Amino acid sequence: EVQLVESGGGSVQTGGSLRLSCAASGVEHRYGCLGWIRQAEGTNRGEVVAVMHDDGEVVYDDSVKDRFTLSRDNSGGILYLQMDSLKPEEPDMYFCAHDSDRNRKGARWCRISLLDCGSRGQGTRVTVSS
Helix, strand or coil: CCEEEEECCEEEECCCCEEEEEEEECCCCCCCEEEEEEECCCCCCCEEEEEEECCCCEEECCCCCCCEEEEECCCCCEEEEEECCCCCCCCCEEEEEEECCCCCCCHHHHHHHHHHHCEECCCEEEEEEC
């Protein structure tokens, strides 16, 4: 069973930076996809801001390109999301998510599957003040 535990949320001012971490356990070497979903509190659906596939591909949402960087530590146990130039209008809850991608469709497919059927952690809050 995959377990995902997020940390690193907090409060920053507009233009500030934060690094989120996701401790992922129970993930196989060929893990499929790992990524981050964000959504505004009280809404039912979110958006996948960044996803990494075990084939090496990383895909970002256009809204965060050149500002966010997704990476994984050498042991493969921690997924990081470095967020720079944060904006107050962006959704405030961030969730680490996993999908096994058993049909091997790739990172771009995972942008949909993570929302529809991926497993998530409890989330961490990011507050950006103006």
